Amino acid sequence: MLSSGCSAQASTCAELVRVTRLLVPVQLRWSDLDAYGHVNNVEMFRLLEEARITAFWAHPHESGVAGPVDPEALADPADPAALAAWPTAVLDSGPGASSHTFVARQEIEYLRPLGFDRRPVRVEMWIGHMGGASLDVCYEVHDDGTPSERTGRGSAARPVARAVTTIVLVSAATGSPRRIAPHERAAWEPFLGEPISFRRRGA
Amino acid sequence: MLSSGCSAQASTCAELVRVTRLLVPVQLRWSDLDAYGHVNNVEMFRLLEEARITAFWAHPHESGVAGPVDPEALADPADPAALAAWPTAVLDSGPGASSHTFVARQEIEYLRPLGFDRRPVRVEMWIGHMGGASLDVCYEVHDDGTPSERTGRGSAARPVARAVTTIVLVSAATGSPRRIAPHERAAWEPFLGEPISFRRRGA
Amino acid sequence: MLSSGCSAQASTCAELVRVTRLLVPVQLRWSDLDAYGHVNNVEMFRLLEEARITAFWAHPHESGVAGPVDPEALADPADPAALAAWPTAVLDSGPGASSHTFVARQEIEYLRPLGFDRRPVRVEMWIGHMGGASLDVCYEVHDDGTPSERTGRGSAARPVARAVTTIVLVSAATGSPRRIAPHERAAWEPFLGEPISFRRRGA
Amino acid sequence: MLSSGCSAQASTCAELVRVTRLLVPVQLRWSDLDAYGHVNNVEMFRLLEEARITAFWAHPHESGVAGPVDPEALADPADPAALAAWPTAVLDSGPGASSHTFVARQEIEYLRPLGFDRRPVRVEMWIGHMGGASLDVCYEVHDDGTPSERTGRGSAARPVARAVTTIVLVSAATGSPRRIAPHERAAWEPFLGEPISFRRRGA
Numbered sequence: 067m068l069s070s071g072c073s074a075q076a077s078t079c080a081e082l083v084r085v086t087r088l089l090v091p092v093q094l095r096w097s098d099l100d101a102y103g104h105v106n107n108v109e110m111f112r113l114l115e116e117a118r119i120t121a122f123w124a125h126p127h128e129s130g131v132a133g134p135v136d137p138e139a140l141a142d143p144a145d146p147a148a149l150a151a152w153p154t155a156v157l158d159s160g161p162g163a164s165s166h167t168f169v170a171r172q173e174i175e176y177l178r179p180l181g182f183d184r185r186p187v188r189v190e191m192w193i194g195h196m197g198g199a200s201l202d203v204c205y206e207v208h209d210d211g212t213p214s215e216r217t218g219r220g221s222a223a224r225p226v227a228r229a230v231t232t233i234v235l236v237s238a239a240t241g242s243p244r245r246i247a248p249h250e251r252a253a254w255e256p257f258l259g260e261p262i263s264f265r266r267r268g269a
Numbered sequence: 270m271l272s273s274g275c276s277a278q279a280s281t282c283a284e285l286v287r288v289t290r291l292l293v294p295v296q297l298r299w300s301d302l303d304a305y306g307h308v309n310n311v312e313m314f315r316l317l318e319e320a321r322i323t324a325f326w327a328h329p330h331e332s333g334v335a336g337p338v339d340p341e342a343l344a345d346p347a348d349p350a351a352l353a354a355w356p357t358a359v360l361d362s363g364p365g366a367s368s369h370t371f372v373a374r375q376e377i378e379y380l381r382p383l384g385f386d387r388r389p390v391r392v393e394m395w396i397g398h399m400g401g402a403s404l405d406v407c408y409e410v411h412d413d414g415t416p417s418e419r420t421g422r423g424s425a426a427r428p429v430a431r432a433v434t435t436i437v438l439v440s441a442a443t444g445s446p447r448r449i450a451p452h453e454r455a456a457w458e459p460f461l462g463e464p465i466s467f468r469r470r471g472a
Numbered sequence: 473m474l475s476s477g478c479s480a481q482a483s484t485c486a487e488l489v490r491v492t493r494l495l496v497p498v499q500l501r502w503s504d505l506d507a508y509g510h511v512n513n514v515e516m517f518r519l520l521e522e523a524r525i526t527a528f529w530a531h532p533h534e535s536g537v538a539g540p541v542d543p544e545a546l547a548d549p550a551d552p553a554a555l556a557a558w559p560t561a562v563l564d565s566g567p568g569a570s571s572h573t574f575v576a577r578q579e580i581e582y583l584r585p586l587g588f589d590r591r592p593v594r595v596e597m598w599i600g601h602m603g604g605a606s607l608d609v610c611y612e613v614h615d616d617g618t619p620s621e622r623t624g625r626g627s628a629a630r631p632v633a634r635a636v637t638t639i640v641l642v643s644a645a646t647g648s649p650r651r652i653a654p655h656e657r658a659a660w661e662p663f664l665g666e667p668i669s670f671r672r673r674g675a
Numbered sequence: 676m677l678s679s680g681c682s683a684q685a686s687t688c689a690e691l692v693r694v695t696r697l698l699v700p701v702q703l704r705w706s707d708l709d710a711y712g713h714v715n716n717v718e719m720f721r722l723l724e725e726a727r728i729t730a731f732w733a734h735p736h737e738s739g740v741a742g743p744v745d746p747e748a749l750a751d752p753a754d755p756a757a758l759a760a761w762p763t764a765v766l767d768s769g770p771g772a773s774s775h776t777f778v779a780r781q782e783i784e785y786l787r788p789l790g791f792d793r794r795p796v797r798v799e800m801w802i803g804h805m806g807g808a809s810l811d812v813c814y815e816v817h818d819d820g821t822p823s824e825r826t827g828r829g830s831a832a833r834p835v836a837r838a839v840t841t842i843v844l845v846s847a848a849t850g851s852p853r854r855i856a857p858h859e860r861a862a863w864e865p866f867l868g869e870p871i872s873f874r875r876r877g878a
Contacts, residue, residue, distance in 0.1 A: 305572065310517070310521070310575040310578065311514060311517040311518050311521055314513070314514040314517055315514050318513070318514055369508065371582070371585075372513040372582055373581065373582055373672055374579075374580065374581050374582070374670070374672045374673070375513065375578070375579070375580050376577075376578070376579040376580075376673075377577065377578050377579075378576065378577050379574070379575055379576055379577070382574075435672055467577070469576055469577045469638055470577070470579075
């Protein structure tokens with residue numbers, strides 16, 4: 067139960083938020099494999115997109131404002147009511163919404179090949195940076211088991227891939243970037259964490 | 270003409286098999302939508318492919334021979350052990366297996382548009398015909414709720430789409446069709462049912 | 473130059489229309505292959521969709537009414553001006569148009585596997601049936617060379633696949649089927665031909 | 676630091692290599708659009724993958740060793756013989772080859788939305804870095820016309836997107852990285868250029 071914003075000193079705050087990630091199961095499809103028999107490098111971005119939509123987009127039947135999350139709902143991923151219960155799912159987006167999201171940048175490191183598995187991968191997500199109108203969504207893709215909770219500590223295991231997506235919020239009416247709203251910022255702040263340090267990035 | 274596995278008179282037999290379908294939840298992806306905002310007609314075949322693989326392919330960690338199914342396992346779809354427990358998942362297929370499956374024919378009728386939903390669609394499947402080396406997998410795609418059981422009665426609701434796929438079993442060694450093995454036939458016979466009568470098919 | 477409608481006796485007419493097909497090159501993508509190393513059965517429908525859009529949708533910069541086709545333009549597929557010159561491309565469709573197309577039915581027979589090739593496949597298309605508000609688009613997919621003309625005789629070679637798609641024209645305003653317009657019918661009638669007789673279709 | 680292949684002083688060399696890019700037309704598909712009606716951010720990576728395969732993979736019917744390129748062949752993109760004539764297409768890859776390519780890292784900046792167009796986009800490619808066993812392929816995606824040559828100067832127009840992919844060559848036998856072979860290095864060095872400076876990359 068992390069109060070949003072960090073009233074303690076920064077180091078403690080960073081410590082706290084480091085261990086709180088969104089844990090999103092994403093079902094593989096056999097068609098994610100390419101002719102090499104591994105999940106294709108492009109399809110990996112598809113898995114990230116699906117995880118991001120799951121955790122950040124408000125469910126169409128919701129108000130678009132984060133309400134209190136029912137902890138019971140979180141405990142049962144098979145409960146349809148629980149499917150809308152991501153605490154960060156406050157982005158009133160999708161076609162027809164007042165805002166759009168524009169993906170401005172992406173970066174990924176593939177650490178090892180991923181084969182087909184009937185069990186979902188676990189995409190761990192947090193926010194590496196929150197600006198005025200944009201946010202950096204960070205990801206680790208893990209294949210060591212399906213999450214039983216919506217949020218929790220990050221895995222210590224070596225991920226399959228690490229990535230970041232910079233998203234800009236855009237007003238559907240004007241086409242211009244629009245500021246992150248207070249209720250969005252409040253919903254997302256508990257998931258602020260250290261940005262990813264990519265190993266391979268050139269000088 | 271359902272002779273195999275039916276010692277009673279045909280009408281009773283047909284009645285029995287009609288109510289036993291495989292009920293496979295398939296998660297939609299936002300990327301299944303096309304620029305019209307509906308699940309694309311091609312992607313509908315992707316959903317069918319994923320359902321078919323889920324229910325018919327033996328899990329790589331299994332023996333490839335149908336053993337007794339643990340009813341407890343069926344009750345908990347979140348249990349990874351249960352993921353292999355489809356009673357029809359006896360097809361030793363996938364790359365590297367001794368058999369391949371060749372899709373010889375497909376037919377589909379789209380009855381109404383399908384929008385994005387976080388809840389899985391339910392693909393109901395049965396076998397409309399079993400030949401010497403081939404089988405017709407029949408499908409109805411439903412969006413009225415996620416199945417809580419692996420098998421059960423078909424829905425009375427109007428489906429989103431109805432389809433059939435003819436699959437031919439092929440020996441990986443020779444590239445020629447190979448006969449359905451006795452353990453495969455035994456696993457699949459309980460799901461024999463009436464073939465789909467397509468409305469729109471021309472004369 | 474086939475006069476639309478057939479005033480001669482049926483056999484002659486069928487003979488005439490049999491030899492006039494739309495010949496659409498469709499570029500394969502390496503990602504069309506699945507883990508078996510062949511073009512995936514679902515992706516084959518993607519190739520058909522792209523061919524259909526190429527040949528039937530009016531180019532957004534066009535009037536939506538078929539004008540006389542410049543034969544010189546047809547001779548040079550690299551000429552961007554020629555890209556809009558399909559004689560059947562009169563369907564004012566796509567998002568934002570006054571009409572939508574709804575795919576109501578599809579059927580396909582896969583005759584042999586298709587591997588990756590840098591050269592486009594040639595999708596031969598004709599119209600197997602034209603109703604009041606719908607049409608059946610027939611396809612043969614060939615891999616024996618890229619077409620040098622937009623229209624021409626069908627190949628005598630055995631195709632990779634044969635298929636049909638039933639398309640219903642729908643008014644964007646009302647959501648109801650709308651009649652094929654006279655200019656559409658005039659543009660499409662020269663490509664009327666015999667429907668496909670599928671071999672494998674069950675009784 | 677462009678030492679290889681540059682006997683003149685660095686500035687002249689950089690000037691030379693800056694203007695020599697691979698110019699690969701890539702056909703859009705209508706299905707590249709997402710529900711927003713623009714080419715989806717994930718599909719953009721698909722376009723890059725197809726461009727990379729086109730320009731770097733040896734055609735299966737070739738020897739895998741770069742021979743002299745027939746300039747006449749380059750002049751006619753419709754000539755199937757010309758399709759193998761990319762001067763950089765020396766990578767003996769694909770399933771069954773002695774080497775595999777492993778995509779280790781990707782980075783992209785999306786500069787403006789890309790709508791559907793029947794004309795191919797032009798993916799301009801060059802090599803930003805060549806290591807012992809890896810290379811950085813740089814891309815700019817342009818929508819201002821189809822290339823008439825295989826190689827040439829880069830466009831001065833603002834691209835749709837800019838990206839880089841780090842590829843590691845891997846021995847199929849050992850699964851370990853293997854050194855870039857002399858004939859590969861010779862084929863690729865003419866396309867060495869400045870790495871992309873991404874605007875948005877965080878500190």
